[in-house]
Amino acid sequence: MSAPHTSAPGLNPPAPPGMQAAWVVIAAGVCAALHVGKLAPAIPALQGGLGLTLVQAGFLLSVVQGAGMALGLLLGAWADSLGGRRSMALGLLLVGGSSLAGGAAQGPTATTWLLASRVLEGLGFLMVVLPAPGLVRALVPPARTAAMLGVWGAYMPLATALALLLGPLALVASGWRAWWWALGALSLLMAALLWRSVPQRLPQAAAPGPAAPWWQRVRLTLARPGPWGVALCFAAYSAQWLAVVGFLPTLLTKAGVGAALTGVLSAFVAAANIGGNLTAGRLLQRGVGAGWLLGAGFAAMALGALAAFGTTAEGARLPLALAYGALLVFSGGGGLIPATLFSLALRAAPGPQTVASTVGWMQQWSALGQFGGPPLVAAVASAVGGWQFTGWATGAMALAGALCAAWLMRQLPR
Numbered sequence: 001m002s003a004p005h006t007s008a009p010g011l012n013p014p015a016p017p018g019m020q021a022a023w024v025v026i027a028a029g030v031c032a033a034l035h036v037g038k039l040a041p042a043i044p045a046l047q048g049g050l051g052l053t054l055v056q057a058g059f060l061l062s063v064v065q066g067a068g069m070a071l072g073l074l075l076g077a078w079a080d081s082l083g084g085r086r087s088m089a090l091g092l093l094l095v096g097g098s099s100l101a102g103g104a105a106q107g108p109t110a111t112t113w114l115l116a117s118r119v120l121e122g123l124g125f126l127m128v129v130l131p132a133p134g135l136v137r138a139l140v141p142p143a144r145t146a147a148m149l150g151v152w153g154a155y156m157p158l159a160t161a162l163a164l165l166l167g168p169l170a171l172v173a174s175g176w177r178a179w180w181w182a183l184g185a186l187s188l189l190m191a192a193l194l195w196r197s198v199p200q201r202l203p204q205a206a207a208p209g210p211a212a213p214w215w216q217r218v219r220l221t222l223a224r225p226g227p228w229g230v231a232l233c234f235a236a237y238s239a240q241w242l243a244v245v246g247f248l249p250t251l252l253t254k255a256g257v258g259a260a261l262t263g264v265l266s267a268f269v270a271a272a273n274i275g276g277n278l279t280a281g282r283l284l285q286r287g288v289g290a291g292w293l294l295g296a297g298f299a300a301m302a303l304g305a306l307a308a309f310g311t312t313a314e315g316a317r318l319p320l321a322l323a324y325g326a327l328l329v330f331s332g333g334g335g336l337i338p339a340t341l342f343s344l345a346l347r348a349a350p351g352p353q354t355v356a357s358t359v360g361w362m363q364q365w366s367a368l369g370q371f372g373g374p375p376l377v378a379a380v381a382s383a384v385g386g387w388q389f390t391g392w393a394t395g396a397m398a399l400a401g402a403l404c405a406a407w408l409m410r411q412l413p414r
Helices: 019-037 040-052 054-082 085-105 107-129 132-139 140-150 155-174 176-199 212-223 225-254 260-283 292-307 320-334 336-348 352-384 391-412
Strands: none
Touching: 019 085, 019 107, 019 132, 019 140, 019 155, 019 176, 040 054, 040 107, 040 140, 040 155, 040 176, 054 085, 054 107, 054 212, 085 107, 085 132, 085 176, 107 352, 132 140, 132 336, 132 352, 140 260, 140 336, 155 176, 155 212, 155 260, 176 292, 176 352, 212 225, 212 336, 212 352, 225 260, 225 292, 225 320, 225 336, 225 352, 225 391, 260 336, 292 320, 292 336, 320 336, 336 352, 336 391
């Protein structure tokens, strides 16, 4: 009889079997999120190539979030029915095929064709990201769940930073069509990789029970306070984060920063959010309370925005370097919030079969925050003739988020 295999002294033990698959799941989320961020750097090229108006470009930007606002909960329940592996693979195929089709838009119907492809990309994006947290939990050992969910929480800022950095280079080298086609091909390849890497039988999955109809899972999700709490907190976070980061290139340009440096500085602010997510995952793993992390995140966002946009009694503004540092605090400290909320969503879900619907409800309110936050901040700036009250507007959102977080922590089971 052969002796059992043991690792040689001094060698690292092999990774748990689900860890590699969990990394593929996270990479798939980043890949899908690239389609959300790919449009922003391409707007000038689309205006020049297709004759888009600024209003049409705005619709192309927001239509992806429109899918989340309208269908997040329902698609989450459907993803629970499909299973995480199948939902993510189909979502990647949908965003990849839609991106390839959108890149072929030509002629008088090009704008309509491109808009339709963006709607399908939004649906595919949700099919990818809604089941991902539950899939990560089912793949990794319980001791690693919090840290890996912290990594997952960084999928959107990482994709945003990559799109801001790589998009201008691709657009200059090959044009917007090649940018669309490259990301479409990448998504199709990622679908094949995910299907091969993620096993059908998940290592940490709970024993399957009788599947409830999707409408019962929707009703159960909405009947519990936990899903409402994580959703409202996510809305308060996403509204202020996108309001500041979305207008950051405009603000830097008005401050006299060159176009190339503006892209890099904006990408660094988005990337700072990644560090906050990773830190939250580590701290949760070490036993730091989720309520403390949410409070610290909302406080950092409020203070960072007030410092970056505020003025002294004499009307002076912070030097640009200090204001930029405050924005890094705003984004990095705010990164504590999404990772913590994804972790809490697993506790807030009424049961294993409602994880994706709970995350879908979070996504729906996140999209609502992203849809409403930037116009609100822009309206305040227009009303007062400048950006000096932006910090107070986003600070009010942070205060609402902190109060909601305090209420949420009282609703969750220990």
